[in-house]
Amino acid sequence: MQGDRSCASVQGGETTMRRGDEMTDARMIGVDWGTTSFRAALMDRDGAILDHGSGRDGLLSVTDRDFETVLERAIGRWDPSCGLPVIASGMVTSRTGWVETPYLACPAGPDDLAGALTALTTARGRHIAFVTGLSYRNPDGAPDVMRGEETQIAGLGLAGLRLAVMPGTHSKWVRIADGRITAFRSAMTGDAFAALKDHTVLKLTTADWTPSPTAFAAGVAIGAAEGGAGLLGKLFRQRAGSLMGDFPASETAERLSGLMIGTEIAEARSFAPDVDGPVVIVGGEALAARYGAALDVLGIAHETAPASAAFAGQFRIATAAGLV
Amino acid sequence: MQGDRSCASVQGGETTMRRGDEMTDARMIGVDWGTTSFRAALMDRDGAILDHGSGRDGLLSVTDRDFETVLERAIGRWDPSCGLPVIASGMVTSRTGWVETPYLACPAGPDDLAGALTALTTARGRHIAFVTGLSYRNPDGAPDVMRGEETQIAGLGLAGLRLAVMPGTHSKWVRIADGRITAFRSAMTGDAFAALKDHTVLKLTTADWTPSPTAFAAGVAIGAAEGGAGLLGKLFRQRAGSLMGDFPASETAERLSGLMIGTEIAEARSFAPDVDGPVVIVGGEALAARYGAALDVLGIAHETAPASAAFAGQFRIATAAGLV
Numbered sequence: 001m002q003g004d005r006s007c008a009s010v011q012g013g014e015t016t017m018r019r020g021d022e023m024t025d026a027r028m029i030g031v032d033w034g035t036t037s038f039r040a041a042l043m044d045r046d047g048a049i050l051d052h053g054s055g056r057d058g059l060l061s062v063t064d065r066d067f068e069t070v071l072e073r074a075i076g077r078w079d080p081s082c083g084l085p086v087i088a089s090g091m092v093t094s095r096t097g098w099v100e101t102p103y104l105a106c107p108a109g110p111d112d113l114a115g116a117l118t119a120l121t122t123a124r125g126r127h128i129a130f131v132t133g134l135s136y137r138n139p140d141g142a143p144d145v146m147r148g149e150e151t152q153i154a155g156l157g158l159a160g161l162r163l164a165v166m167p168g169t170h171s172k173w174v175r176i177a178d179g180r181i182t183a184f185r186s187a188m189t190g191d192a193f194a195a196l197k198d199h200t201v202l203k204l205t206t207a208d209w210t211p212s213p214t215a216f217a218a219g220v221a222i223g224a225a226e227g228g229a230g231l232l233g234k235l236f237r238q239r240a241g242s243l244m245g246d247f248p249a250s251e252t253a254e255r256l257s258g259l260m261i262g263t264e265i266a267e268a269r270s271f272a273p274d275v276d277g278p279v280v281i282v283g284g285e286a287l288a289a290r291y292g293a294a295l296d297v298l299g300i301a302h303e304t305a306p307a308s309a310a311f312a313g314q315f316r317i318a319t320a321a322g323l324v
Numbered sequence: 325m326q327g328d329r330s331c332a333s334v335q336g337g338e339t340t341m342r343r344g345d346e347m348t349d350a351r352m353i354g355v356d357w358g359t360t361s362f363r364a365a366l367m368d369r370d371g372a373i374l375d376h377g378s379g380r381d382g383l384l385s386v387t388d389r390d391f392e393t394v395l396e397r398a399i400g401r402w403d404p405s406c407g408l409p410v411i412a413s414g415m416v417t418s419r420t421g422w423v424e425t426p427y428l429a430c431p432a433g434p435d436d437l438a439g440a441l442t443a444l445t446t447a448r449g450r451h452i453a454f455v456t457g458l459s460y461r462n463p464d465g466a467p468d469v470m471r472g473e474e475t476q477i478a479g480l481g482l483a484g485l486r487l488a489v490m491p492g493t494h495s496k497w498v499r500i501a502d503g504r505i506t507a508f509r510s511a512m513t514g515d516a517f518a519a520l521k522d523h524t525v526l527k528l529t530t531a532d533w534t535p536s537p538t539a540f541a542a543g544v545a546i547g548a549a550e551g552g553a554g555l556l557g558k559l560f561r562q563r564a565g566s567l568m569g570d571f572p573a574s575e576t577a578e579r580l581s582g583l584m585i586g587t588e589i590a591e592a593r594s595f596a597p598d599v600d601g602p603v604v605i606v607g608g609e610a611l612a613a614r615y616g617a618a619l620d621v622l623g624i625a626h627e628t629a630p631a632s633a634a635f636a637g638q639f640r641i642a643t644a645a646g647l648v
Contacts, residue, residue, distance in 0.1 A: 135564075170563075186561075187556035187559075188525075189556055192556060195520055196512075201493075227551075228553050229552050231587070232511035233595075240468050240469045241466070243467075264556050270550075270553075
């Protein structure tokens, strides 16, 4: 996607960015601000990244709600005169973020998001436009929400009818029609996995995590069986199986990981039975590989997209809003 | 079931028992020793309880594997001369217990358990017979285990083909044919509930637990929908629903409780589709009431059995073994 022309250095959670002489081409600043992470990019008129940086200044680390100080420390040197528009997305617009914005209902794409930006001018005169998250109600009327993923999807520019999976703490399966999100389904996979691994009887055997693609694949198959039903029983059987000597206790963590991801995939298949093409995996390298392996076990075609599409999405939305 | 002729007093986790003049009728001592609880009963030739006590001397609290000291502190005064047989059941026969015994395969009932007792004579000459747990493999060959519940079921003396649910950390659904356990299915309901409630994003709204039968019933219906499938998505929607204002955040804990129990019940129905009569709930009062309410929501007939059937089961097994 965009090429990086300079480096960012991150030390001890402090975000610092080196600047090059491309500064004169700069047209906007993108900020992807999550619960535990902060990333920012300086972009030119084509959305190419001139400079970027990331750090651990996630929302949880901001004290006294002093978001501005954290932001300025990261991007101030790029634009001391506050002349560039800043586009921010992610959990920064949630209840625990800087500005809480209402969810936009699906279907929604870059143009809709551009029309729903929330503007803020800081005390020092910096103009920030916040991209809001999306909500969706399934046919039963049950609600779902996302914040940040909509901007990543906007950055991918996928054409046609596609299904994307965005693995993580709260994985998202997203139906996309010509770049617009028409429906999505979240699964508490990563969050539940960590809780079950460390805070149930399974912790007795998940403390030592021995990598094992075979054990992972076995877990995926078990999780996906019965259309993903029976999870509470399957979880206990990961304890029983180790007690009965069916598999080494050291395999439990990999089996549990596979079980959860296999369950998630089976749940999502009933969500999008009509999508044909390969599932687009949008995630960090390690997690994308794990989901790719799980989809392989289940014979589901897939391809991998860059996890860092957020800046491209911000550029697309800013362009649609006439900010660049 | 048995009548209690005297009282036990428990203070600060220390087990103390008052003795009456029925001591001369005593024929056996039953010990129900779990991970976090210890209960003991002195019984006569008919299995009636002459004296009993309970305390917090669960297996986890035993240091240096000095199980004998804990046992003697509880029952020594009943039988200082070590003349009575002691029958012990529960997690005391697990890997982390006093004597690890191999699981007995289903089908199994009181006679089978009597034939599989493990004898131990302590240094001071007390004779203990340990009741072992059961294993079961479902039609797919997947394993399941129980320790302690088999003795409770033996104590119920259920005739005909019945289905019992034993709610708890690791709930058990048990098929019983004329008193013998023919199959069972565990679900990690209570264990997973606690982990999810306290260690995922749901903890943000489960900290304040406001009792609400309506919210609980809503959770049960959601959990049981789709045959119990879709749990990872349903979990996230308990967060999304509170964010979208569909229900007050204070209802989240009740909804989560209902969701987990509803899921467990739906999972178990596919396990025992051929059992007609009311489901027998075997559990402590509060949990039995909660499961009864959940079964009501789903229109499933049920009845409640005493949770403390363990001593009756021990007596039945001891009798079958010729120890009384």
